[in-house]
Amino acid sequence: MPEYRLAKRLLPLLACVVAFGGAAHSARVSPDRTWTIEDIVEAPHIDGLQLSNDGRFIAYVVRSADLKRNRDFAELHLVDAKRGGDRVLLRADVIRQLRRIPGTREWSVLADIGEGLQLYRIDDQAGLRTVLRKRDTVTVGSVDGGIRAIKSGSPLNVGVMSYDWSPDGKWLWYTTLHREMDPLGVLFDRAVENAEVGRRPASEPSVEYHLRDAQGHDVVVASRPAEDRIAFSLGGNVSWALDEVHFFTERAGSEVGKPTSATAFNLKTHESTPLAAKDANPFGDTMVGPHGGNLQLSGLGSSRRLWEITTSGERLGYGTVPFLIGDPRSAGYWRSRDGSATIIGTRYVEHPRYGLAVLSHGGIRQIAPNHSLTHCDFEPDLLRGACVSESIARPPRIVLLDTVSGHERLLLNISPRFEKISPLKVTPRTWVNRLGYSMSGFVIWPHRYVQGKRYPTIVVTHGSDADERFAETNLQWNYPVQVLAEEGYFVLLLNDPSPSQSARLAEAYDEWGDGGGKLGPATVQDLVWVNGAISFEDAIHDLVREGLVDPARVGIAGYSRGSQMVNVAMTQSTIFRAASSGDGGFLEPSGYGDAPNSYRAIFGGTPFGPALVNYQRLSPSLRASNASGPILQQMASPMSGAIEFYRALKRAGIPTQISLYPGENAASDETHVFHIPSNRNDAMRENLAWFDFWLLGRRRPDMPFPARYRDWERMVTAKRGSMHHPNVWPRLRPHRMSEAAGCGGAHAMSDHRVRPDNPGQESRAP
Numbered sequence: 001m002p003e004y005r006l007a008k009r010l011l012p013l014l015a016c017v018v019a020f021g022g023a024a025h026s027a028r029v030s031p032d033r034t035w036t037i038e039d040i041v042e043a044p045h046i047d048g049l050q051l052s053n054d055g056r057f058i059a060y061v062v063r064s065a066d067l068k069r070n071r072d073f074a075e076l077h078l079v080d081a082k083r084g085g086d087r088v089l090l091r092a093d094v095i096r097q098l099r100r101i102p103g104t105r106e107w108s109v110l111a112d113i114g115e116g117l118q119l120y121r122i123d124d125q126a127g128l129r130t131v132l133r134k135r136d137t138v139t140v141g142s143v144d145g146g147i148r149a150i151k152s153g154s155p156l157n158v159g160v161m162s163y164d165w166s167p168d169g170k171w172l173w174y175t176t177l178h179r180e181m182d183p184l185g186v187l188f189d190r191a192v193e194n195a196e197v198g199r200r201p202a203s204e205p206s207v208e209y210h211l212r213d214a215q216g217h218d219v220v221v222a223s224r225p226a227e228d229r230i231a232f233s234l235g236g237n238v239s240w241a242l243d244e245v246h247f248f249t250e251r252a253g254s255e256v257g258k259p260t261s262a263t264a265f266n267l268k269t270h271e272s273t274p275l276a277a278k279d280a281n282p283f284g285d286t287m288v289g290p291h292g293g294n295l296q297l298s299g300l301g302s303s304r305r306l307w308e309i310t311t312s313g314e315r316l317g318y319g320t321v322p323f324l325i326g327d328p329r330s331a332g333y334w335r336s337r338d339g340s341a342t343i344i345g346t347r348y349v350e351h352p353r354y355g356l357a358v359l360s361h362g363g364i365r366q367i368a369p370n371h372s373l374t375h376c377d378f379e380p381d382l383l384r385g386a387c388v389s390e391s392i393a394r395p396p397r398i399v400l401l402d403t404v405s406g407h408e409r410l411l412l413n414i415s416p417r418f419e420k421i422s423p424l425k426v427t428p429r430t431w432v433n434r435l436g437y438s439m440s441g442f443v444i445w446p447h448r449y450v451q452g453k454r455y456p457t458i459v460v461t462h463g464s465d466a467d468e469r470f471a472e473t474n475l476q477w478n479y480p481v482q483v484l485a486e487e488g489y490f491v492l493l494l495n496d497p498s499p500s501q502s503a504r505l506a507e508a509y510d511e512w513g514d515g516g517g518k519l520g521p522a523t524v525q526d527l528v529w530v531n532g533a534i535s536f537e538d539a540i541h542d543l544v545r546e547g548l549v550d551p552a553r554v555g556i557a558g559y560s561r562g563s564q565m566v567n568v569a570m571t572q573s574t575i576f577r578a579a580s581s582g583d584g585g586f587l588e589p590s591g592y593g594d595a596p597n598s599y600r601a602i603f604g605g606t607p608f609g610p611a612l613v614n615y616q617r618l619s620p621s622l623r624a625s626n627a628s629g630p631i632l633q634q635m636a637s638p639m640s641g642a643i644e645f646y647r648a649l650k651r652a653g654i655p656t657q658i659s660l661y662p663g664e665n666a667a668s669d670e671t672h673v674f675h676i677p678s679n680r681n682d683a684m685r686e687n688l689a690w691f692d693f694w695l696l697g698r699r700r701p702d703m704p705f706p707a708r709y710r711d712w713e714r715m716v717t718a719k720r721g722s723m724h725h726p727n728v729w730p731r732l733r734p735h736r737m738s739e740a741a742g743c744g745g746a747h748a749m750s751d752h753r754v755r756p757d758n759p760g761q762e763s764r765a766p
Helices: 003-009 037-041 190-195 229-234 481-486 503-514 521-545 561-572 596-603 612-618 620-626 640-651 677-696 708-720
Strands: 045-051 057-066 071-080 084-092 094-100 107-112 117-122 128-132 138-140 156-158 160-165 172-179 205-212 218-225 244-250 260-266 272-275 294-298 305-309 315-320 323-325 333-335 341-348 353-360 363-367 372-378 384-390 397-402 408-413 426-432 438-444 455-461 490-494 549-559 578-582 631-635 656-660
Touching (some): 037 677, 045 372, 057 677, 084 107, 084 408, 094 160, 117 160, 128 172, 138 172, 205 229, 218 229, 341 372, 384 408, 426 521, 438 521, 455 521, 455 561, 481 490, 490 521, 503 521, 521 549, 521 561, 521 596, 549 677, 561 620, 612 620, 620 640, 631 640, 656 677, 656 708
Parallel strands (some): 455 549, 631 656
Antiparallel strands (some): 045 057, 057 071, 071 084, 094 107, 138 156, 160 172, 260 272, 294 305, 305 315, 384 397, 426 438
16 A cells, blocks of 8 residues: 555544644743642553654653543653643544664554554655554453453554664664464364463464565574563563674573573574574573673662672672663663763662663763653663653653753653642652561552551562652552552551562572472572561561551552462461452462472472472461451452352351453453553552452442442451441461571662563562
């Protein structure tokens, strides 16, 4: 199809909403209202930012939700860096992987504009042209016949999965999905395993690595099974050499560690050669410093040091640093055109936020504001750039950044709607628990806090996502933390104790990921789970001593990794009076078959034999009678572990409810991070109603399922017994912790890990 005809067809999707000429959105607005549930559901999230090659324009992608249409959507915006102004170049259901096309004034994106996810290029005049279109798309997502490798986001029809341009723009690397459309028949072995969590299973797909030259000639470089995480999620994590492209693959199957391999593909001869990959990072960028060496961290806690390891093996030190590098949530990595300077995105540990470190022959310079710089891009000399600036209390803004002075200049308020909300008071805190382990987090204060008054409190946790990002869905999920604070709760956003602080803690996380080791199950349990519950307890005790928290009205909420901590805390501790646990069920005996390596490290084997005692020590369903209060479970799909826990709580007489939220139709499920706005809206209101009822003894008029109140009242009557109030629960003594804790030692590691054999439950280490 001629490109002008395609553009004409897409005209309704291309909108220039605000013309250039004046920073219409950058004026400061006086806050004049409080948070609502709708605000949280529709909060903007930036998915990418790129400068034009001449530095004149800034393109960025913002993702949000529309409750009226009940859909997520994305927009590609363009800002004039000199004159301001903001206009929309493209609206689509999905826009991702925004990239600058080398040697042009254009950008490229993957977008779904009605033909599945395909590759397009777009210029500063909103001209859209197709780069690649694969017509036989493959469905990915929680839907009949879909590949269930993505647990978040709406189901996608995928043509092009990922892509990367060579530095000169002459070569294009991209990946697609290929699936043989087998006739319906008997399933065997692996296919049966894949069908367990699905409805109608999809046939096994493969990921194809492609390379295309400037004339459009295409070659298939390799084909990988979709369970190769590097292929499926990272597109091979390619890097470009003079006449080669380097890519990674991961060995498929259930073997421990899933070893990786690196390959060089010659652009001229099309020959593949294995590479030694011992110094490369198959799950991210290999960051190169100004001396041409790889950047690495060593040490733990306050002794953490940044090094550049040159090709000759020389170690060049940049001193002790308070941050981690390589976190995929950080701003990124850039090297100047002449190689004399490098900028790396950083994540600070004690006050969790994202900054930058500028490295040169003169040493290191940190750019570390109290907020976060989450998406950035820089001019070739790295002296100037643009970033997204945001925090828990402040919506995202685009700023121009001088990397020499670290000075930020506001260019654009991305969403004036959210600038009008009165910011909540947020205090970063670091706690040290009774075992000597530290934990970072934030205290969100009640909107109308009165000194001397004690307040109900909710802990919200998700591993390591408590940081300076605005209304971050990956942290607060369906927990309306802003509205809770508006309505008189203290809210604690808490991270797990970071394994980067202690060799012993790091070793426990390694054993969890690798399937076992010398520490043994009891120590792994205590360090990874019980240690976290103790940290949460001690944070609450500190605020009780400070006269802020009412100890009789404390709740806890978390999904995924956070659900593990919620379920453990409720069955090991005695201070939490109500809980909401989201889309979890890991640690239950029924999960052994889905995650045998992890379960061997945590429990020592199957629950049918000598290891049963280790399950009884930690598994929430086997400790259900110890639960310290009512537990709500909100689910995106009917996970067996969550149902097992629900049944155990019912048998133990603990007030409990499990809520399964629907997908878009009868052939699909909701996703791990809810993608249907109405579901998020209802789930947040259900959480508000749950905590208000069990902690405050009150009903809410906006409860989405008011008939459930009758069931909750029956639970109160059944459990009340001799107690005078449904919020008073017996204090239970948790089991003693093993002699596992002990800080110190030296062990360099990343805080962001993938647990390969746990497909039904995200179990990322903090």
